[in-house]
Amino acid sequence: MKRRTFIKTSILGSFAIGLGNFSKKEKTHILTLSFDDGFKDSFYKTADIYEAHGLKACLNVIASGHLRSFQSPDKFITAERGDFNDWNALKRRGHEIMPHTWDHTNLTLISLEKAKEDIDKCLRYFEENLNGFKTSDAVYNFAFNASTPELEQYALSKVRAVRTQGDYAINPIPSTSKPVRLGCWSHGPDNADKWVEIQVNEFLAGTGGWLILNLHGLDKVGWGPITSQYLNDLLKRLVKIEYLDILPAGEVLKRRSE
Ligand SMILES: [Zn+2]
Numbered sequence: 001m002k003r004r005t006f007i008k009t010s011i012l013g014s015f016a017i018g019l020g021n022f023s024k025k026e027k028t029h030i031l032t033l034s035f036d037d038g039f040k041d042s043f044y045k046t047a048d049i050y051e052a053h054g055l056k057a058c059l060n061v062i063a064s065g066h067l068r069s070f071q072s073p074d075k076f077i078t079a080e081r082g083d084f085n086d087w088n089a090l091k092r093r094g095h096e097i098m099p100h101t102w103d104h105t106n107l108t109l110i111s112l113e114k115a116k117e118d119i120d121k122c123l124r125y126f127e128e129n130l131n132g133f134k135t136s137d138a139v140y141n142f143a144f145n146a147s148t149p150e151l152e153q154y155a156l157s158k159v160r161a162v163r164t165q166g167d168y169a170i171n172p173i174p175s176t177s178k179p180v181r182l183g184c185w186s187h188g189p190d191n192a193d194k195w196v197e198i199q200v201n202e203f204l205a206g207t208g209g210w211l212i213l214n215l216h217g218l219d220k221v222g223w224g225p226i227t228s229q230y231l232n233d234l235l236k237r238l239v240k241i242e243y244l245d246i247l248p249a250g251e252v253l254k255r256r257s258e
Pocket of ligand 1: 036037100104
C-alpha cells in the first residue's frame with residue numbers, strides 16, 4: 001500500500017466533498033464487490049439489485065462452468081451455472097463479465113506450463129464466446145485467489161489486471177494504463193454479511209483507495225454468500241456517499257487510464 005497515494009487522493013477528496021463539483025475521477029474511495037463462479041440465479045439477482053441502485057455489477061465466470069465436462073472442485077460450486085447466453089445478456093444490460101479461470105483449477109498446484117495453457121484456453125474461450133470481450137482490457141480472477149509471481153507475470157503479459165490474494169484488500173487507485181496486480185480479500189464458507197459490513201465501514205472511515213472484496217453467490221449459494229437483502233441495503237446506503245464510487249474492476253481501470 002502506498003501511503004503517498006492515499007495522501008494525494010485524500011487531499012483531492014476533501015476538495016470534492018467541500019465543493020461538490022469535482023468529476024468522478026477525484027473520488028477518494030472506490031469499492032468493488034467482485035462476484036465469482038457464475039451462479040445463474042445469483043448472478044441475475046445480483047445484477048437486478050445493482051441496477052435498482054443505478055450501478056453495474058462485477059461478475060466473474062468460469063469459462064467451462066456451463067459445460068457437461070465441468071467438475072466442481074468442492075461442494076461450493078454445485079448450484080447451476082449460467083452459460084454464455086446469460087453472460088452476453090447481462091453484459092448487454094451494462095454489467096461487467098470477466099474471466100474466473102477455465103475450470104477453477106488451482107493453478108499453483110499444477111505445472112507452470114500447464115497453468116499457462118489453462119490461462120490461454122480461458123481467455124480464448126472468452127474471446128470466442130463473450131461479445132465485445134478484449135483480452136487486453138480484461139481482469140483475470142484467479143481461482144481460490146491462488147497465484148504465484150510467475151503466473152501473475154504470465155497473465156499480466158496478456159490482460160490489464162489480475163485479481164488475487166492480497167496482503168491488503170485496499171489497493172492504490174491506479175493512475176496509469178500499466179498492467180496491475182489487484183489484491184482482494186474474501187470470507188467464508190458461511191454467510192459473509194457481517195464481515196463485509198466491517199470491511200466496508202473500516203474502509204469508509206479511512207483515507208481512501210480501492211477496496212476489492214471477493215464474493216460469490218447470494219443467500220445460501222456458494223462459498224461465503226451474502227444475503228440479497230443485505231446487498232440491497234448496503235448499496236442503498238453506499239450510493240449516498242459522495243466520496244465513494246461503486247464500480248466493477250475493469251471499469252475502474254478503464255476510467256483511470258483515459
Ligand atoms: Zn471461484
